[in-house]
Amino acid sequence: MKGSVSMKMNIFKQFGKSLYSPKDVALFRFQGIGKTIGYVFLLMFISTLITSISLGMDFLNWASITNSKMINDLPNFELKNGILTSELNSPMIKEDIESGFTFIFDTTGEVTGSDVLKHPNAIALLKKEAVFVNETESQRFPYSSFGDITLTKDTIVGFTDKLDDIVLVILPILFIFIYLFQSSLKFIGISFLALIGLIVTKQMNRKLRYQNLWILSAYAVTIPTLFFAITDALKITIPLAFLLYWATAVIVLYLIIKEIPKVKAPSNDDQLPE
Numbered sequence: 001m002k003g004s005v006s007m008k009m010n011i012f013k014q015f016g017k018s019l020y021s022p023k024d025v026a027l028f029r030f031q032g033i034g035k036t037i038g039y040v041f042l043l044m045f046i047s048t049l050i051t052s053i054s055l056g057m058d059f060l061n062w063a064s065i066t067n068s069k070m071i072n073d074l075p076n077f078e079l080k081n082g083i084l085t086s087e088l089n090s091p092m093i094k095e096d097i098e099s100g101f102t103f104i105f106d107t108t109g110e111v112t113g114s115d116v117l118k119h120p121n122a123i124a125l126l127k128k129e130a131v132f133v134n135e136t137e138s139q140r141f142p143y144s145s146f147g148d149i150t151l152t153k154d155t156i157v158g159f160t161d162k163l164d165d166i167v168l169v170i171l172p173i174l175f176i177f178i179y180l181f182q183s184s185l186k187f188i189g190i191s192f193l194a195l196i197g198l199i200v201t202k203q204m205n206r207k208l209r210y211q212n213l214w215i216l217s218a219y220a221v222t223i224p225t226l227f228f229a230i231t232d233a234l235k236i237t238i239p240l241a242f243l244l245y246w247a248t249a250v251i252v253l254y255l256i257i258k259e260i261p262k263v264k265a266p267s268n269d270d271q272l273p274e
Helices: 002-008 011-017 022-030 033-072 153-161 163-203 210-220 222-233 241-258
Strands: 077-080 083-086 092-096 101-105 122-125 129-133 138-142 150-152
Touching (some): 022 241, 033 163, 033 210, 033 222, 163 241
Parallel strands (some): 101 122
Antiparallel strands (some): 077 083, 122 129, 129 138
16 A cells, blocks of 8 residues: 555655655655656756756856956957967956956966966966866866967957857756766666665665666665755865765665565474475
C-alpha cells in the first residue's frame, strides 16, 4: 500500500521528500525507471537555473562595468595583429571598493596575466591578452587566438551598448547547453553511485536489484546537487568539493537503504527436510 502511494506521488512532492525524508524516499524504489529519469531532468533544471541566473547577473554586471570604464576612462586604442596599443605610458588600474571589482588596462606590458590573477574579481585588457577573474575561476584569452582581427575603442563600445539585447539571445542558448551537459554527467554519476549502493546493500543485508538502487541513487543526489548549485551561485568556494559531494551522496543513500527492511533469515523449520 505504501509503495502504491509513493508511485502516485508527483515528482515535485518527491523533490520535497528527498530533502528531508529517507524513509519516504525508500518507498520510491517500487516506481518505474521512466518517472525517475523525469525526476533527474527536473532536478538538473532547478540546479542549472540557479547557476544560470547567477551567471547571467555576472555577465550583465561585467558588461555594465566594462562599458562604463571604456566610455569614461579609456583612451583610444587599437587591437591589431594580436597586440593592444594605445597612447598610455603606464597601466591604468581602477578599483571599485563597493563591489570589490578591479579593472586593468595596460598596453605597456608592465602588468602580466599572473599579476591579474592575484585579484579576486577583475577584468584586464593587457598588451597581448585579456584576463577575467572571479572568486571561483579565471580565464586568459590571448588576442592571437581571435585570429587576424582589428578592433578599436569605438567598435567595442558599440558592441557593449548592444549587450543587453544580445544577452537575451545568448543566455537561453547557454542555459540549454549547460543543462544538457550537466544532465548527462548526472546520469553517469547516478549510475556509479548505484554501483556503490550494491556494496552498501550487501553489507547491510538488504535485498535490492541494481535498478532499485539506481532509482534510489537519483533521489540521494538531490541534497548535494542543490547544495553545490547554490554555493556556486553565491561564489562560495568549498574545499575538496568533489569528495564532499560524493561523501554526502553515499551517506544519504546509506540512510535511505537503512529504511528498507532486512532480508529475513530462514527459520529452523524452513531448513528441515520434507
